Every structure is written in structure tokens, then in C-alpha cells.
Amino acid sequence: MSDLSQTDPFSGERPKLSPFHPRLEVLNVRDTWSVWNGYKFADCYYDAEYEYFCIRNTCGTYDICPMQKYEISGPDAEAMVNRMVTRDVRKLGRNRVAYTVWCTDEGRIIDDGTVFKLASDRFMVVCGSSCVAWLRKASYGFSNVTVKDVSDELAALSLQGPTSCAVLKKMGLQGIENAKPFNIQHFPYHGDTLMVSRTGFTGELGYELWVKRDLALTMWDDVYAAGEDYGIQPYGETATDMARLEAGFIMPYVDFTEALKTVHFEHDQTPYELNLGWLVDLDKPHFSGKQALMEEKKNGPKWRLLRLEIDGNWPAYESNVYDSESCNQDIGYVTSAMWSPAVKSNIALAMVRSEFLDGEIWAEIYKSKDLRPYRRMSKCTIRKKPFWTAARARSTPPADF
Amino acid sequence: MTGYDTIVIGAGHNGLVCATYLAKTGQRVLLLEAADTVGGLAADREFHPGFHAPVAHTLSHFSSKVARDLDLQRHGFNPGSSELPLVGVGNGEPVVVHDGKISGVSAKDQRAYLDYHGLLCRFAAVLEPFWLKTMPRIGSNSIGEVMTFAKLGLDLRRLGKKDMGEFLRIAALPMRDLVDEHFDNEQLKAMLCWDGLIGSKMAPRSPNSAVLALLYRLSGEMHGGHAIPSGGVSSLVSSLMASAENAGVDIRVSSEVSRIRIDSDKERQRATGVHLANGESFAADRVVSAIDAQRTFVNLVGVEHLDIGFTNRIRRIRSDGYVGKLHLALNALPEFRGVDRPDGRIIITPNMDAIEFAFDDAKYGNASAEPVMEVVIPSAADSSLAPDRQHVLSAHVMYIPYKARDGWTGAARDEVRDRAIDTIVKYSNGLRDQIVASEFLTPADIEATYHVSGGHWHHGDFAMDQMLMMRPTYEAAQYNSPIAGLHLCSAACHPGGDLTGLAGHNAAKELLR
Numbered sequence: 001m002s003d004l005s006q007t008d009p010f011s012g013e014r015p016k017l018s019p020f021h022p023r024l025e026v027l028n029v030r031d032t033w034s035v036w037n038g039y040k041f042a043d044c045y046y047d048a049e050y051e052y053f054c055i056r057n058t059c060g061t062y063d064i065c066p067m068q069k070y071e072i073s074g075p076d077a078e079a080m081v082n083r084m085v086t087r088d089v090r091k092l093g094r095n096r097v098a099y100t101v102w103c104t105d106e107g108r109i110i111d112d113g114t115v116f117k118l119a120s121d122r123f124m125v126v127c128g129s130s131c132v133a134w135l136r137k138a139s140y141g142f143s144n145v146t147v148k149d150v151s152d153e154l155a156a157l158s159l160q161g162p163t164s165c166a167v168l169k170k171m172g173l174q175g176i177e178n179a180k181p182f183n184i185q186h187f188p189y190h191g192d193t194l195m196v197s198r199t200g201f202t203g204e205l206g207y208e209l210w211v212k213r214d215l216a217l218t219m220w221d222d223v224y225a226a227g228e229d230y231g232i233q234p235y236g237e238t239a240t241d242m243a244r245l246e247a248g249f250i251m252p253y254v255d256f257t258e259a260l261k262t263v264h265f266e267h268d269q270t271p272y273e274l275n276l277g278w279l280v281d282l283d284k285p286h287f288s289g290k291q292a293l294m295e296e297k298k299n300g301p302k303w304r305l306l307r308l309e310i311d312g313n314w315p316a317y318e319s320n321v322y323d324s325e326s327c328n329q330d331i332g333y334v335t336s337a338m339w340s341p342a343v344k345s346n347i348a349l350a351m352v353r354s355e356f357l358d359g360e361i362w363a364e365i366y367k368s369k370d371l372r373p374y375r376r377m378s379k380c381t382i383r384k385k386p387f388w389t390a391a392r393a394r395s396t397p398p399a400d401f
Numbered sequence: 402m403t404g405y406d407t408i409v410i411g412a413g414h415n416g417l418v419c420a421t422y423l424a425k426t427g428q429r430v431l432l433l434e435a436a437d438t439v440g441g442l443a444a445d446r447e448f449h450p451g452f453h454a455p456v457a458h459t460l461s462h463f464s465s466k467v468a469r470d471l472d473l474q475r476h477g478f479n480p481g482s483s484e485l486p487l488v489g490v491g492n493g494e495p496v497v498v499h500d501g502k503i504s505g506v507s508a509k510d511q512r513a514y515l516d517y518h519g520l521l522c523r524f525a526a527v528l529e530p531f532w533l534k535t536m537p538r539i540g541s542n543s544i545g546e547v548m549t550f551a552k553l554g555l556d557l558r559r560l561g562k563k564d565m566g567e568f569l570r571i572a573a574l575p576m577r578d579l580v581d582e583h584f585d586n587e588q589l590k591a592m593l594c595w596d597g598l599i600g601s602k603m604a605p606r607s608p609n610s611a612v613l614a615l616l617y618r619l620s621g622e623m624h625g626g627h628a629i630p631s632g633g634v635s636s637l638v639s640s641l642m643a644s645a646e647n648a649g650v651d652i653r654v655s656s657e658v659s660r661i662r663i664d665s666d667k668e669r670q671r672a673t674g675v676h677l678a679n680g681e682s683f684a685a686d687r688v689v690s691a692i693d694a695q696r697t698f699v700n701l702v703g704v705e706h707l708d709i710g711f712t713n714r715i716r717r718i719r720s721d722g723y724v725g726k727l728h729l730a731l732n733a734l735p736e737f738r739g740v741d742r743p744d745g746r747i748i749i750t751p752n753m754d755a756i757e758f759a760f761d762d763a764k765y766g767n768a769s770a771e772p773v774m775e776v777v778i779p780s781a782a783d784s785s786l787a788p789d790r791q792h793v794l795s796a797h798v799m800y801i802p803y804k805a806r807d808g809w810t811g812a813a814r815d816e817v818r819d820r821a822i823d824t825i826v827k828y829s830n831g832l833r834d835q836i837v838a839s840e841f842l843t844p845a846d847i848e849a850t851y852h853v854s855g856g857h858w859h860h861g862d863f864a865m866d867q868m869l870m871m872r873p874t875y876e877a878a879q880y881n882s883p884i885a886g887l888h889l890c891s892a893a894c895h896p897g898g899d900l901t902g903l904a905g906h907n908a909a910k911e912l913l914r
Contacts, residue, residue, distance in 0.1 A: 079705055083705050084709065104708075105708035105709065105711055105876075134709070137709050137710075137712070137713045138709050140704065140713060140716055141699050141703070141705075141712055141716075142704065142705075285665070285705070286665065286670055286705060286706050286707070288708045288709040288710070289708060290708075291708070294668075294669075
């Protein structure tokens with residue numbers, strides 16, 4: 001590598017390699033890679049559907065090293081984080097995780113992510129794209145807070161699926177079965193600490209494992225040794241996208257655009273538009289965007305993200321949606337769509353203008369058969385609940401295998 | 402706790418003006434000042450026993466409407482003194498501009514000056530009503546607010562096609578380009594640049610707002626002339642104070658506000674009073690800040706009460722001062738080579754390059770190696786400012802950076818002071834032996850002494866992106882703020898700095914609507 005970097009004119013532009021890369025590269029049979037936050041990152045390893053079924057039926061690992069991780073510490077850390085995010089982190093217990101969003105002054109979503117409360121004066125914010133500029137802005141004016149980007153120092157691996165808890169138990173993490181959803185546990189690990197949070201992006205029973213970068217491969221090997229009899233398999237972005245859509249989770253740059261990177265006025269979204277009003281605590285002290293969100297709550301959001309079940313079996317990729325089969329009025333657009341193997345149904349998320357929520361919703365779907373385009377209008381039904389849920393995702397301790 | 406209708410923070414001249422207007426309508430007004438005297442940068446400063454000078458050493462466009470409304474003349478303010486000659490000294494014969502006439506230049510430049518001054522005065526007259534108005538909100542479509550701009554457009558159109566075109570052409574021109582177009586004499590060009598630049602981080606070649614700053618300063622009855630009222634600039638302060646007290650304003654000095662109290666209900670956050678550094682608290686229906694925006698929001702409100710974007714717009718207001726202040730106590734009236742009597746505003750710089758080079762040093766955090774300055778002998782106009790037959794020399798020295806590259810130390814300050822004195826001595830031979838005492842205030846000193854961020858005279862550069870409805874930033878530009886009951890009335894607001902009273906006036910008008 002060092003020889004290459006001296007002679008390679010593109011050395012500075014090539015993707016960074018995850019600390020798990022030596023293992024990932026062997027397992028990525030199809031050699032399908034893309035890039036996330038500068039890291040080489042697998043779309044799939046063997047077969048996306050197979051990987052998806054591993055998540056649902058056994059367990060899989062997902063490399064989340066490219067996630068951005070920030071440690072926020074100091075006496076003002078809680079006040080600073082609380083002023084930035086929409087939820088009240090004062091209510092968050094130690095070693096607990098909260099999913100939240102943070103907004104511009106106008107109440108538009110900058111990003112979603114998780115806040116880990118590690119101590120009364122130490123938090124970790126984890127999100128999908130770089131947030132360092134916003135965190136710097138958010139910390140201005142607080143005299144006693146330090147924001148540190150630990151993205152490259154920490155290795156993180158998501159382990160999701162019905163057998164995930166059994167794998168960790170076999171790995172020797174005593175008491176892991178007692179971790180409730182959004183709990184954090186710490187385990188002594190090769191002279192350092194292995195942090196495990198019961199979190200994930202699949203709607204499954206699952207955990208995320210956080211360890212110092214140097215211990216990444218050791219941890220990988222321990223997890224895979226323990227997982228051998230539990231159907232462990234690495235999964236990539238495609239399988240993640242399937243699992244998360246069934247669980248009703250939203251994806252940046254698929255279901256919403258980050259406000260600070262949106263070019264056109266109001267092409268970004270608010271928490272209320274994305275059905276994330278439950279994340280907005282208007283009773284807590286001031287936070288960025290609160291006044292705008294109060295207004296929006298009073299007047300109602302202009303758009304709503306809907307969970308749709310769509311007639312037929314053509315996934316409504318990039319469909320426009322209308323108020324009638326005859327496409328009288330364009331009322332919105334599909335953001336995510338798939339045929340759901342778990343629900344056995346044609347599902348989608350769609351942004352629809354609020355004034356059309358009570359009427360009929362029709363998706364205009366195109367499908368290519370042998371390169372010939374076909375068009376179909378399919379009736380949509382709004383689903384209030386996530387398309388798919390599993391009791392095991394919530395039960396503590398989870399069932400053993 | 403005593404209840405007031407309004408608490409005004411900071412008894413600078415805008416704070417005094419705003420408080421008085423409010424009190425005149427019967428409001429109970431408390432005016433709190435951190436220093437032990439009112440007046441802010443216009444306050445009298447006895448820098449050596451018997452020797453007085455305020456930081457702001459002359460008056461040019463103090464609002465005559467404010468003076469009238471607040472009856473300042475009756476309270477001891479006499480603005481009627483004659484205009485100070487503007488004297489440029491450098492390499493050759495001094496150039497003097499006085500009462501619209503000019504000497505020391507060619508006949509061609511004399512004629513050009515009349516055209517130039519006439520043109521700028523016409524433009525200044527069009528803009529003048531603008532300085533007394535609340536700026537429209539961005540995105541607002543209310544008829545009244547739109548009319549503010551419509552009226553300006555109409556007035557500009559009335560100038561005629563040629564003048565209007567010329568106005569639009571020169572509005573953002575660097576001072577250097579403007580004066581180069583009109584004049585040959587380098588000394589004249591340099592001294593005419595001065596009033597466009599002073600107080601901001603700008604030099605003759607800087608584009609942006611120097612011409613607009615100049616037009617702002619050409620407004621009013623003096624048309625850009627400066628004067629020292631009898632009793633000195635501090636007589637303005639004492640008359641404002643007398644007028645305030647007469648209106649019933651409760652003025653308390655040595656009362657530094659440490660925090661603005663913010664309460665919130667279901668609807669929004671509201672300013673309900675202030676806490677003082679000495680532990681006292683006062684309640685009021687509203688709080689008006691007459692100090693700079695950064696101190697108001699970051700120090701007194703606290704960022705936890707503000708949105709992140711708003712806070713960072715306040716943070717990035719360019720408010721680093723670049724003007725140092727030299728005070729000399731002299732045992733005699735100094736003489737300047739070629740100048741009959743030093744009773745004017747003496748601009749010491751040979752040409753525009755000298756200003757530019759002085760600025761270049763400061764851009765990188767160094768005090769100018771060869772400073773340029775505006776020297777006034779206030780005691781020549783008002784003998785009460787110094788002991789009998791002795792004198793005060795007061796100089797604005799450019800460019801002295803607020804953030805010195807190696808930090809400000811006593812030794813660094815002394816070095817800059819000596820450099821400034823050496824510069825003056827080049828034009829005033831006997832000066833060095835006349836010095837009884839001296840004082841130099843860097844912008845950092847001005848910040849510490851006068852509680853003004855960056856030691857910036859104007860609470861932020863007078864620059865296009867910090868003017869009008871962007872001053873101090875949108876959502877706080879109509880003498881309002883994102884916090885209910887919290888208002889601004891300082892130079893941080895439209896129309897900006899200098900001793901004008903306009904921000905205080907406009908804020909009071911807005912509050913009384």
C-alpha cells in the first residue's frame with residue numbers, strides 16, 4: 001500500500017478502507033462496492049435477498065464504520081446537545097440511546113441520528129453524514145463543551161437478526177440478554193472496552209458493537225467464531241434498505257433531503273412531514289427550530305410521509321401519486337418502494353400533500369418487460385403502523401436459540 | 402424587585418435617546434450603564450488630571466430631529482459652533498477644505514471638488530429619509546414596508562437619469578476609484594477617502610460600502626462637516642442625560658447587566674427583566690439593548706435561548722475594531738507645518754497608498770508600521786478641556802487591529818503609541834517637548850473600557866451585508882429579536898454607527914407603534 005501511495009496520483013482520492021476491510025474484502029464475493037462518507041462500502045456481499053433473509057431469519061453484520069460519530073463532552077455538553085436536537089436529552093438515562101432529529105432555525109431537518117448518553121457530561125452523536133460544521137455552530141456560545149470527531153477512531157459493527165443475542169452470549173458478553181432496546185452495556189475487552197447498544201436500522205432484534213479501531217479485526221473474528229452456528233452473514237446496503245423499509249425507517253437522500261444541502265426552497269422536510277412529530281418535544285426548553293416547529297404544529301404540515309400498501313405486485317419505484325385513476329391531480333411522489341418478502345405485499349413510502357390525505361391515492365407505476373415499458377395505475381391504501389414488526393425486537397430477554 | 406415598563410441596557414447616546422423617547426410617553430424606564438458614567442464612546446474621559454477627551458472627538462451628523470424632539474438645546478447642547486476645517490498634511494502643501502471651499506490644490510481640482518461635493522450631497526439627500534426608517538422585513542409584503550423602498554426608488558428616479566445612473570454606478574465603488582475619477586491632487590484624494598473608511602475594516606481600495614458610509618455621513622445639516630460643540634462632545638452626553646432625567650428616566654451607572662432574564666410560556670420566550678453583576682435584579686415588560694448585538698445575544702441572553710443559525714449570524718458580524726485612540730496632554734498649542742492654526746480635523750497621510758499600506762499591515766494582525774490618523778485639538782475649540790493655556794491632542798489612529806497577531810501587551814501598546822507620536826512629530830516639530838502625558842487605547846482597550854465587542858465604534862462594520870435589513874441580521878433588524886419583549890436600539894441596528902441618535906430614535910418609534 002505504501003508503495004502505491006507514493007506512485008499513485010489518485011492516492012488521496014481513493015476510498016478509505018474500513019478497519020474491517022481485510023475481512024470484508026474476502027467475503028465480498030461479488031466485489032460490489034460503493035462509497036459512503038469516504039469509506040469503501042459494500043452494496044452486497046453475496047446476494048442481497050439472501051442477506052436480507054439472514055437478517056430476518058438468522059443474523060447478519062453490517063459495517064457501520066462509515067457512520068459519523070462525535071463525542072460531545074464537558075459540563076455544558078447536555079445543554080448544548082439539548083439545544084440542538086428536538087428531543088429532551090435531559091430525560092435520557094445514562095447508558096441509553098435516543099433516536100432524534102436536528103433542525104435548522106426554520107424547523108427543517110438537517111439530519112437524523114442517535115444520541116448516546118455515556119455519562120452526565122458525555123454524549124456521542126451518531127449520524128449518517130458529516131455533521132461537524134453544524135456541531136461547531138451548535139457549540140458556539142457554550143464555554144465548557146468539547147466536540148470531537150471520533151469517526152475514524154471507533155470501529156462499529158451492527159449485528160441484526162433473531163440469533164444476534166445468542167451470538168453475543170456465545171461470545172461471552174454476560175448479561176447482554178438483559179439489555180433493553182436502546183440500552184448500552186460495556187464489557188471489558190482485550191484490555192479495553194467493548195460497548196454494545198441494543199440499536200439498529202432493521203426493525204429486528206439487534207445490536208451495535210463499538211470498539212477501538214485497533215480491536216476491530218479481533219472483534220470481527222470473535223463475532224464470526226461465535227456466529228458460525230447461528231447463520232451469520234455480512235449484509236450490505238441493499239439488504240439494509242429492504243429491512244429498514246419494512247420497518248418503516250426513513251433513509252436520508254431517499255425519503256428526505258438534508259436541509260443544509262437542499263438547493264431548492266422547501267425541498268427539505270420537517271419532522272412533522274416525516275411523521276416524526278413524536279421526536280419533537282415542544283415542552284422542553286428552547287431548541288433550534290422550536291419556534292418554527294410550534295408554528296408548523298399549529299398550522300399543520302404541508303406534506304405527509306405515508307406508508308402505502310399498493311395493489312398489484314409492481315413496486316412503485318419513483319412513481320408519482322395522484323388523487324384518481326385518471327391522474328386528475330398530482331398529489332405527491334413515492335420515495336421508497338419494494339415488494340416486501342416478509343409482509344408479502346407491495347409497499348412504499350410516499351410524500352403526499354396534506355390536503356389530499358382524505359381522498360383516494362393512486363400510484364402511476366412503470367415497469368419494463370424485456371425493455372418494453374408498461375404503465376399501470378395502482379390503488380394505494382394508507383397503513384398507519386409499520387409494515388412489519390417483530391415481538392422479539394422488543395422483548396427482554398429475547399428468546400434463545 | 403421593582404417593575405418597570407422598559408429597561409434599557411447601556412447608556413451610550415442611543416440608549417439615552419431611546420430611553421428618553423419612551424419616558425416622554427409616560428413609561429417607567431430604567432437605564433442601566435456598566436461604566437461609572439453615561440455616554441459610552443462619547444463620554445468625557447479625563448485621561449490625565451485636568452485633560453479631557455472623549456473617544457468620539459467630533460460631531461458631524463447628529464440628528465437635528467432628535468435634538469429637537471428631546472429639547473437638547475434647553476438641556477445645554479449647543480451644536481451651533483462652526484465647522485472644523487478639514488486639513489490634509491503630507492508631503493507637500495497642506496490642503497484645506499472648509500465651508501465648501503478648498504485651498505492648496507489646482508483650480509481644476511477646486512472646480513472638481515464643487516461638482517463632487519454637490520453630487521454626493523444630492524445623493525445623501527435622497528438617502529437621508531432612509532436613515533430614519535425601520536427597514537422592511539425580508540419576505541414581508543406589507544404595503545408600508547414595501548413603500549419604504551418604493552419611495553427610495555422614486556426619489557432616486559427623481560434625481561434624473563444621469564444622476565440615478567451615477568448613483569447606482571458608484572454605490573459600491575472603492576473610495577479610491579471614486580476620488581481618482583475626480584481629482585489630481587494625491588493629498589486631497591487621501592483626505593476625502595477618510596470619512597468613507599474610518600471605523601470599518603476598509604482601505605481606499607476596498608470595494609463594498611465606503612461610498613455609502615460617506616453618504617450616510619454627508620446627511621444632516623453639516624453636509625459632512627464636523628464640529629466640536631461648545632462644552633465639547635460630552636456636552637451632547639450631558640444634555641441627553643439631563644433630557645432623560647427630565648423625562649423621568651431612572652439612570653443607574655456602575656450597574657453592569659450580567660444576564661437578561663428570559664421566561665417562556667407555551668407560546669414563546671419572553672424577556673422579563675435583567676440580572677446585574679452585583680446580584681440585583683429588575684423586572685420589566687420589555688428590555689431594550691443599547692449595546693452591541695454579540696454581547697446582547699451571546700453574553701446576556703445566552704445561546705441556549707436562540708436558534709443555531711441565528712446565533713451564528715450574530716457571531717459572524719464583522720466587529721473587530723481597527724481604530725486606536727491617542728490622547729496627548731500638551732503644555733502648549735502644537736504647531737503643524739504649513740497650518741495656520743490647528744483648529745481643524747487634520748488628516749495625516751501623504752496619499753492613498755499610505756492608507757492602503759497601513760491597512761495591509763493590520764490585515765495580518767500587525768499595527769501599521771506607518772500609521773495614518775485624524776488629529777484634533779479639541780481644546781482649541783473649547784478651552785475647558787485642558788488647564789489654562791494647555792492643550793489636548795486627540796487622534797484616531799489607523800489601522801490598529803483588535804486582534805494583534807502576538808496579542809496585546811503593555812509593551813506592544815507603548816510601541817504603537819510611540820509610533821503614532823513619531824508620525825505626528827514629522828509634521829509638528831516641537832510636539833515631543835510639549836507632551837505632558839499620553840494615553841493610547843487599542844481596540845482591545847476600547848472593548849474592555851467601554852464594553853463594546855471588538856472595540857468597534859459602530860458595533861459592526863458599515864458594510865453592504867451588514868446594512869439595512871441585514872443589520873445586525875435578519876430576524877433582529879427591525880429593532881426586534883427572536884425573543885418577545887427583547888429589542889435592540891444600538892449602532893448594531895439600522896442605520897448604524899456614529900453619533901447620530903438615529904438607532905435610538907428609530908427603535909423608540911418602533912416600540913411605540
